[in-house]
Amino acid sequence: MSFTESVSFALLDWHCSELRLPLKKQSMHHHGTLILRGRSDIDRLPNELLSTIFMFAIEQHCHDASTLTISPTTISHICQRWRRVSLDTGSLWTNVVLTFPPSNEQLTRTSTWLSRSKTYPLDILLDFRDPEWDWEEEGTHGFGWTDMEAVLRLLLPTAARWRIMELLTDTWAPIFAFLLHTRALGSPLKRLEKLHLARCNAYFARKGQVFEPADLGQHLPLFGGAGAVVPRLREVMLTGVHIDWSAPPLANLTKLELKYQAVDVMPTVAHFIQILAASPSLETLAIVGRGPQFPAAAAAAVNGGSAEADARALRGTIKLARVTQFTFGFVDVNYAVQLLSLFDLPALCELSLEDVSASLRHQPPDDASVLLEWLVGAANDTNDTPISPPVFEDAVDSTSASTSRLPLGQLHTLVLLSIHAPRPTFARLYDVCPGLHVLRLYDVCDGALEALERLFPDDVLPRLETLFVRGTDKEIFTRVVSGRGTVLNDTQFEDSTICEYAEDDEETTS
Known part of the structure; x- marks a missing residue:
């Protein structure tokens, strides 16, 4: 039962109780006139329940001091009883x-x-x-x-x-x-x-x-x-x-x-x-x-090896059996491949890739084909068919039947941000993600969206349910959505929020 439901049921139980106290008359003087009023429902609440309501009100506004309208300080200045209850409620502060x-x-x-x-x-x-x-x-x-x-x-x-x-x-x-x-x-x-x-x-x-x-x-x-x-x-x-x-x-x-x-x-x-x-x-x-x-080539050579050999030896050495969400933003495509080759993530369900160099240099993103093709190759080398995410026992060293390092075949969600590559590269990437349900494309090149258009479009990401696109050609988006035989449950298009890239502007890269 949620916190809100708990409070609601407590209020209902109290309201329906036959043990409610009778109304008390309280007098107030206003310009010489005596006014009688009954105690309100809130006045008859037990202190414990009143304290709980205060906590619920505060939790809706915590960590937002700039727009804080309901705060413990506000509550403590309403009346003497509220102040006493609020000061006694340490968790309120x-x-x-x-x-x-x-x-x-x-x-x-x-x-x-x-x-x-x-x-x-x-x-x-x-x-x-x-x-x-x-x-x-x-x-x-x-x-x-x-x-x-x-x-x-x-x-x-x-x-x-x-x-x-x-x-x-x-x-x-x-x-x-x-x-x-x-x-x-x-x-x-x-x-x-x-x-x-x-x-x-x-x-x-x-x-x-x-x-x-x-x-x-x-x-x-x-x-x-x-x-x-x-x-x-x-x-x-x-x-x-x-x-x-x-x-x-x-x-x-x-x-x-x-x-x-x-x-x-x-x-x-x-x-x-x-x-x-x-x-x-x-x-x-x-x-x-x-x-x-990563160790430099010169340092590796001193140890009698090579940087390339050391990198090969490290491939797949970081096995994280329970990682389901992996976000990776890169500034160098070759470095990105080298780093990703370290990981073995058998339970991966959500992958986000971003070329962050575009926003940092205020220039068009680099061609990410090397990275995407590496992902396609890794998926083809290790998985011919999609694999369901493993179910883990209590032991932290549980292993999966999958030997995939980055099992794209079992991905549920793929997010691409500022990723640029030719249309065929995106087509190959989608082909190794047959279980994808959610695809989010932020400020990618048009080819990322065009790759969803095929002779038989329903063969591309056949389980896709949600498509969110920002910053590409709206006509292509409309064509892709309308061209699918299977209707998507949720689609959304937004114009880009990124400013125009500067070309050959040395000041932006200095």
Whole structure:
């Protein structure tokens, strides 16, 4: 039974009860006139049920301080009884939100909420992004190192109660301050379930881009590194944020996202494999921009081998038996093939591919034929027919009958973003995805949509039910939808939201 249903049934049971108290008369004076009124239904609710209703109202608005209309503070100012009940309900004050620009008023309010939340777990959102920021890492920003330290002085004493910690900034200094001042926490973080750290500057994922500012590029240990005990941590999202990859406290995760990192601060392949091996129950994986650093050809030659031979030896070494959703965004097609060749994902159901270099360079995407043809070849080498996703027992080392590394034949959902290739390449890709139910095409070339037009169109993705298209020719979309003998259950077309690409504009690539 859902929370909403529970509250509804509780209210109904109370309303139908024969034990309801009789109405009381209360008097109010208004300009000398005595007014009698009966107690309203809400006045007769037990404190426990009133507290539950307050919680339900707050949960609809948590983590949205900018448009907050119903907050614990608002509720606590309605009347004396509501204030008493709200102050006694510690769980009502656990959604802590601090936003840009920082102010003493926000810090004072946060201090009050932390006190009123008593011993309950805390969900913390620190969003210090400035909409007017000029993208200069070394320039002046309204939220810096000292501002972060002021926030941490307030929050660190409550670290044992953190359940969700989200920190969003524009520049690196506040992130570095957070990593520096929390590196000794470790074991007290026994309630932490979700961690999201983001320096929201995707441009560091550009090909050849190195980390800045260089003097703050150290790999700090997250919460103390391997010695930290964070037993409930299940979701970790690091966007533009690097840590000491050699021994991070990342184990038993169900979700991991590594996004928009500079190439020189990413983990080695060996450390990358160790991190993923520590989470055999991982279900959702996202790598956008850059993954691990592969050894250079020169380094491999010193060890008596070759970079190509080392890459072949690593193929399929990362087996994640429970990953069903994989998001992969790349800036270099050849690197993308090299990285994807590491994975063995027998339970894969949803695959998203994106050429992120297009948006980072403001130029047309590269030809992704090499990547798509590799996927087609891998699927043909390992699977002749679609395979149902495996059913796992409780043991984390359960294996699948499938030997496929990326079993496209069993995909339920395929998402392509800014992917460009010739029409025949897309046709071959669709042919190895016969079980596809959902296809989403965002700002791809027209060939991706035209590949759905064949002499016998129903033979292309025969199980397709949902088609979402953005940024291609609407006439082609209409033709594809109307030409299928099997009617799609859900179709949607949107015009592109991406600006025109600049051609031969050196300033956009510098």
